[in-house]
Amino acid sequence: MTSVIVVGSGAAGLAAALSARESGAEVTVVEATSTIGGTTALSSGAAWLPNNHLPLAAEDTPERARTYLNALGRSDEHAYGSEPGYGYESAETVMSDRFVDEAPRVAEWLEMRTPLRWATLPVPDCHSTLPGGYEAGRSLEPRPFRATPQVAALVRAALPWRSRATLGELLTGKAAPDLIEQRRQAGVHTAGQALVAALLTAAVDAGVTIRTHARATRFLGTGVAVDGTLLDGRVVLATGGFERDEALVRRFLGGPIAGLTGAPGARGDGLRMAIAAGAALHNTAQAWWCPTIRIPGDAIEGEPVHRILLAERARPGAVLVDCDGHRFTNEARSYHEVGRSLHPTEPSWLIVDATHRRRYPIGPVRPEDSDPDWLQRACTLPELARLIDVPGDALAKTVSRFNWAAAAGEDPDFDRGASPYDSVMGDPGAVHPTLGPLYAPPFYAVPVRPGLGGTSGGPRTDPDGRVLRDDGTSVPGLYAAGNVAAGPFGAAYPGTGATIGQALVFGAQAGRAAAGD
Template sequence: MAEFDVVVLGTGAAGMTAALSAADAGASVGLFEKSSLIGGTTCLSSGVAWLPDNRYAREAGVEDSRAEGVRYLESLSRGMIRPGMAEAFVGGTSEVTDWLETRTPLHLSLVPGYPDYHPEHPGGKPQGGRSVEPELFAFDELGAWADRIEGRTRRMMVRETPVGGGTGVVGPDEANRRERQHLEGLGRAMIGALLKGCLDHGVEPVTGAAAVELIQDGNVVRGVRFADGSTATARHGVVIATGGFEWDSDLVRDFLRGPMSYPATVPTNTGDGLRMAMKAGARLGNMREAWWVPVCVLPGQRNHGEQAVHLVLRERTLPRSIMVNRAGERFTNEAANYNALGGAFHRLDPSDFDYLNDPCWLIFDARHVEEYGGFTLPPGQAPDWALRAGTLGELAREIDVEPATLERTVERFNGMAADGVDADFARGASAYDGFVGDKRYYPGAGSTLGPLDEGPYYAVQLHISTLGTKGGPQTDVDGSVFTVDGEPIPGLFAAGNAMAGPTGMVYGGAGGTLGPALVFGYRAGRAAASGGRR
């Protein structure tokens, strides 16, 4: 039996930040990970964190404030953000970024110009300023741990990629430098830096440790029992940061608001923390919500033994592409942010009681392929698994859609593209819509609007997936978990996707998952280190 002041479960951004925060506050910390690799879904991500009113924006001359950040979140919340959580999140960004810069190896910088996902809402930022990313991190600093981190090597920063406003090309000299120095960016850079901070504080993760039960003395949480029968006691508190439940089909069926398939996360996210919290009497919140994203499957490719998927972000935003449902009709603004598209995929037809828009089809033409490529391929190449036909009518038959309907849909879209105004779904009206589109025409609707008029034509099936669920035990602003009666469970804390999402259904902007994970992971670690007193 191991004894610590604080036990943290999970090594994604929330768990690592909680462990480092608690250790920096003077606590002895036990950090445990279910997988044989650390970092979880954070390592698969861009590593961008959405942090309103951050120091990097101020240094760049971007005007922002706590009031604007809170107003923006509340304008989108539909009443689902619990009292005080938005204020704690936005009000905590300065403290967290200052702490990261001065007390940890994780250094962040602005992704210039990245708009909020709903920038025209009150308090939104059409010119960006709230999305930040980790600087390149040298994995040589991790010693033997460098080979024990989830994901694949990516020596880029988001600002250099098309998704972040760049070209996707790094000069050969710089590319060689990064190779020689083992520099990485994106999500693995964030986890690598946080891990280095933990190791510097004497916190070494224990992998292959699947937590199955909280140890309680009355209602007080005293530790954790693992699948192998071992235990870890916590004098001050346990922080659950085990991620979501998207890989557990029963939990998905029971809680999520609509269909979800092919989750784009690590398959260890099976709701372990949720079950432990429920057994301890936790009150749940935000259970129907997830960080929605459309994906396509990559035939013949596997990831962690599961079907590999591709996040369909840029392909549907670029000109000369549309999405159509099983009736062959457009049903949404294709260039909208990926999380908001979940609502369009989840539209239930009251007559036939079916989700007509899930799955759907991305339709694009030969010119789209020639100029943009896509699905990880360069311009001029289309995946060999995409359906292809010489005419729209032939393509319609390939995807089991009425040819006349698809032809009418494309004809109408082409007319609106020529006018530069999408009268049906306002594609291109928001400053966000074209940011990851054709930068030659941004800002402006031309960055995302363009006709489909050059055969051959292509179709790829899309499904609504998730970057993680966002429901779990309800907490206060410092991560202390509530009982069903609204009282704190002494010694139990939660952070990240294992807690009831502090921003409700809102995905504020790029990094809307990791921003709250950093802030509330930090707060939960501090609170746990002090025994719940901050």
Template sequence: MMPSEVDVVVVGSGGAGLTAALSAAVAGAEVALFEAAPRWGGATAISGGQVWVPNNHRMSEFGVPESHTDALTYCTTHSPDREPELIEAFLQAAPRMARFLEEHAPLRWSACGIPDSFAEHPGGRSSGRHLEVLPVELAELGSADDLVWPAPYPMVLTNAEIGELDLTGGARLPMDLIERRTSAGETTMGLGLVVGLMRGCTEAGVALHRQCRVQELHRDADRVRGVTVADASGQRHRVSARRAVLLANGGYEWDGELAARLHGGVAPLAVSPPVNRGDALRLAATAGAALARTSEGWFWPVFQVPGETWSDGSPRARLVLAERGRPHTIWVNRAGQRFVNESSHNCALAFSDVDSGTLLPANLPAWVIGDARFRERSPVAGVAPAEPAPDWLVEADSLAELAQRAGIDETGLLATVERFNQLAGTGVDTDFGRGAGPYDHGIGDPSAPHPNLGSIERPPFFAAPIRRGTVGTKGGPLTDVRGQVVAWDGTPIAGLYAAGNAAASVLGPGIIAPGLTLGLALTWGWLAGRAAAGAPPTPAS
């Protein structure tokens, strides 16, 4: 039943929204959460579910020493021109958020042996800062098929298990374990996180409403007072908020026109479900919010496999994973030249480079180039090693023929492969530094002589086109240390809060850790939810 008035309205059911709703309810507020889509969880539900939490209470499982000073050094070094008070607030709150969720939701964290993006830099860590949920039961929530957007793989294995079994590299799935957990109704990764948060919200009394899109904010001279919601039938309802409205309904990667305008003329391909269409950005703008980071995103290299779509018919992109870091592959542009450390976490930023002579993208179109040894061991865009190559995957018995078929400069490609093979033979990529750090090694082939480097010389060769993609955008309203949205003059907008990709990112412009998206989303959801409910600020540790 649609409420007419509550204490706190939360918009969006991803990690940020669910955490915000739970923290507001635990703080004593009556909370209603509205999800525009017919499925819960947004991008969180199909994610790997890794949550970056420096100084978390599970780091001792890896015996990793941690300090607030190191985490602060690491974050500030890699986030130039960001607000230092917001970075400090994140680092203070993140460990408390993790403990809070264990206390108030049926989920338990486990630390992951995943390196920071720049683990070798001052303040970085090679393991321990990442958390993931242990298997969570669906329980009263029912079937995952009716609950969330379908993931590209079964979410019943943990990241630790996937790494130990080398499943990203194409190893055989542990079907017995998958069947046991499926029969028990257990979930992991992003789905497990969403399930745990939803169960926590339900137990805390949060009213969850899906297929209800928030279309307007209501504001008088003093504060934001509520929202207008359109339900599944199109009927509009006014819902008053006695204390606050909290925006956690994602970014704008699925509004092609808006994304193109803000990202340099070409919208990146979205990996997230087709739900984030800029509602939060527009709602905040109507309230007079100061907007920032609108050109930034959580950019990733992706494949656009012909025919792969979401359930609503929208095209579905795939993340480039094994094809980034494992031996016997490189990336080249139309000139046949390498242009980036393919294994780096921020490799997709190179797709934004512009050719000074033509003013066209310098490195698009681009291709993954590899040889038979890669295909024998690893998947390409979901095509398993034993499967025949589809039409969109170009194959040839020589590199010259491959270049001709793919439309790559032949002379450039031959010279690039010759150069790379020389570097691979030495075990050191002096051109781009591939394989030089812990993050690179972590996404490589642990059984290979070098986890990231291997020559390209055994036919048949292949070329797979790659594109600039994103798992979400980073632009939105600026907030203060409690998640309250601020106006252009720097004053807080009473009654309006934001978290997750609905807010301007606190860290960036690049990615400094796997799981940073969720680390920020859950932490600011916790902070903003408490503040929206009227809870006192958390004291600094």
């Protein structure tokens, strides 16, 4: 019987393990940390899977999805340049074509082979106005799931501030406190934990061996060294990104990156193994970017962790300014686009007025809470500018120009609110979902820094996950999927859950190939 060793236990790793086991292999998952799930377990669990089998995607087609990805790639290349790792008209075309073909099959296969059940998220593609874009139906999320105590004990704990609400409930305002408390008491998982728990349940039931506290460090051609011991078999790298390794971040991303939001285990083990095996690298300057804020005391396993700044920036009465006091982006765009627009070294600032503060949460602070020390407050904009060391005249002009246009429901500078995605991120109950002036004192400011949920570059693979050399030949016995591998979308981010969607799809392909080659 073929042996397959899957290194890593997030979405890509568990999908690979299930696929390899279904294909007849003896499968072992090795996880360096004490729990299963990696950054997937800390996430919303959303997966962008076009042309899926759920009702809202009934009018989607592979051709439409390909049209969208092609249009997105051209748009992204125009906006961000065509240097290596950015454009779409290259290796990403082959990978994205396979992604479009396999996404619906993987989405349905997971429901057939695991206790995972999908729900459709009420969000459009991030660029749904491009040709082939879709209004709602391509982004899925796991329904709440209750695992056995044995499986639940293995799943990485959620971030302490994450409630047991689904992303759909949060976006629609239907996260009822009593229901969330019932889930907590009953041990019901939601979001990324639900996804991991459902896939892990199926893997254990199928006879996959799960090993924690087992760090793989070397690929040896016929297996992998795990804590000094050789495990024989074909190896699927699914270790996640390299964002927690300072040397690799400096080498590939020009680091350091301030706003890390993912699991501490993303130390680049898989990338190093691939490099040592002679793999060709691609897309290594890219990541799943996001704007982040730092709340004092937030940590995961003793390491600092940032929070993604989501709806706060898109709601009425808020703007983002740079260190010179100028707006620089459409604040309601996807977190990926906003994140990579941030200055890499200087903080930007989320500026809100009292109306916004009384109406919406800012990070963990609810409208009824007292102001924390990390939330800068001033009675006037010039005073606030002095507190945050931003030119007062520039900030005043920026806010004045924004107010003048926002009062009319317009944003001539960045078209905020013009797309369906912008509106979903805002407040559907407001006069305008995302535009509103900042008039009412006091004014508040929060520092915002570029962050990432994971890197998206690494060894180049073929569509079946085989790791490739520079000459196009494959490294025998070595496969990769998920954030450890070169991403299939280049620098683009097509829709909510693109990270996990591609991880599930290519994890499944890699596991099948590793078992069958």
